[in-house]
Amino acid sequence: MQGFDMGRVPSVSFGVGRIAELPAIVGKLANGPVFVVADAILQDLGVTERLSHTLKAAGIESEIAADIAGEPKEALIDTLCDRLRAANAQAVVGIGGGAAMDAAKLVAAIARAGHPAAAYALGARALPSNGVPAIAVPTTAGTGSEVTRTSIVSTSAGTKHWYWAEELMFAHAILDPELTVSLPPHLTAWTGIDAVAHALEASTSRKTNAAGLLFGLQALAILAEALPRAVADGQDIEARGHMLWGSTVAGLALHNCNTHMGHNISHALGSLSRIHHGLATGLALEVTLPWLVRRREGAENYARAAQALGGGAKADELPEIFSALLRSCKIAAQLPDVCAGVSAAELSAAMKSDANHGISQNAACPVSFDDLDEMAGMMMALPLARAA
Numbered sequence: 497m498q499g500f501d502m503g504r505v506p507s508v509s510f511g512v513g514r515i516a517e518l519p520a521i522v523g524k525l526a527n528g529p530v531f532v533v534a535d536a537i538l539q540d541l542g543v544t545e546r547l548s549h550t551l552k553a554a555g556i557e558s559e560i561a562a563d564i565a566g567e568p569k570e571a572l573i574d575t576l577c578d579r580l581r582a583a584n585a586q587a588v589v590g591i592g593g594g595a596a597m598d599a600a601k602l603v604a605a606i607a608r609a610g611h612p613a614a615a616y617a618l619g620a621r622a623l624p625s626n627g628v629p630a631i632a633v634p635t636t637a638g639t640g641s642e643v644t645r646t647s648i649v650s651t652s653a654g655t656k657h658w659y660w661a662e663e664l665m666f667a668h669a670i671l672d673p674e675l676t677v678s679l680p681p682h683l684t685a686w687t688g689i690d691a692v693a694h695a696l697e698a699s700t701s702r703k704t705n706a707a708g709l710l711f712g713l714q715a716l717a718i719l720a721e722a723l724p725r726a727v728a729d730g731q732d733i734e735a736r737g738h739m740l741w742g743s744t745v746a747g748l749a750l751h752n753c754n755t756h757m758g759h760n761i762s763h764a765l766g767s768l769s770r771i772h773h774g775l776a777t778g779l780a781l782e783v784t785l786p787w788l789v790r791r792r793e794g795a796e797n798y799a800r801a802a803q804a805l806g807g808g809a810k811a812d813e814l815p816e817i818f819s820a821l822l823r824s825c826k827i828a829a830q831l832p833d834v835c836a837g838v839s840a841a842e843l844s845a846a847m848k849s850d851a852n853h854g855i856s857q858n859a860a861c862p863v864s865f866d867d868l869d870e871m872a873g874m875m876m877a878l879p880l881a882r883a884a
Contacts (some may be wrong), residue, residue, distance in 0.1 A: 500706060507669070534559065588631070607627070634676075694715070
């Protein structure tokens with residue numbers, strides 16, 4: 497058995513109604529105001545107002561920044577850092593999807609240091625060690641950001657930049673399935689398939705180890721059963737709970753072993769269009785899995801993934817099983833109209849960029865620039881679904 501280093505896991509509270517414990521958790525971590533970074537939609541739904549009242553009732557002042565709409569930009573991170581310092585916040589709460597949590601943990605890590613976010617992009621500068629504690633409250637089941645040490649933030653031009661370090665780990669994660677029931681079917685499917693991709697790619701990557709297999713294969717089994725149910729009936733609280741937990745377990749697989757081709761393509765395509773990350777990742781995996789399982793490298797783990805998704809323990813069954821899961825979640829094998837105008841050459845160039853190329857090199861088999869050209873062509877050959 498090969499040696500490996502397993503990343504730490506933050507404290508996790510799981511269960512219906514556990515959001516009520518937020519004030520007590522904040523009290524254990526900090527003594528002072530709280531800075532809440534949230535998805536903009538949560539303000540419209542009244543979630544942030546209720547959260548503020550809950551904290552205030554416990555004697556905790558809060559500053560609400562419900563400013564996350566889509567992937568956060570570096571300029572927004574800098575603005576949020578200014579607001580945290582102005583509020584003298586002693587803790588951060590990130591509530592929402594992956595974008596809100598990615599923004600929250602980055603703000604918590606760098607705000608006190610005073611440098612702009614761009615100074616830390618792609619590991620250019622070590623993250624400071626004097627960050628404030630952060631608490632994750634996911635309202636979607638997909639990214640697993642609550643248990644990973646990475647954040648993704650875009651430049652003003654839309655280029656995705658990675659940030660990574662132990663300093664980005666949340667101190668605590670609250671997993672309350674009730675917070676996910678309002679997610680509509682298509683977003684349930686898209687975020688859920690992102691979680692499946694995390695589990696599948698981490699458990700079949702070049703870096704796969706015992707931890708990646710433990711978390712990744714377990715997550716695949718949970719998600720394959722729960723995701724179609726949650727898409728079909730968003731009020732199925734049991735399915736929502738399984739999805740939320742499965743997403744977190746998949747995040748632990750990602751945290752330990754990283755992703756490969758699905759995410760190389762989805763991040764590249766996301767920098768060229770406004771396609772949803774989860775949808776892009778699911779389509780990219782569907783396109784590339786037949787190519788990947790034909791290679792001898794990683795066959796044993798592809799077979800394990802196929803079995804975990806409910807099929808036989810054969811690597812060549814994996815593409816069909818994954819495609820069937822997509823169809824059961826009503827994800828068609830077609831690109832949304834926002835991808836109109838993106839060429840295979842443009843996608844391939846983005847896949848080879850400094851921000852994305854390294855992800856492709858985590859595949860179990862060697863992946864050359866020519867291979868990336870081929871896969872970009874396969875991706876952009878998908879039919880385009882025009883808006884009605």
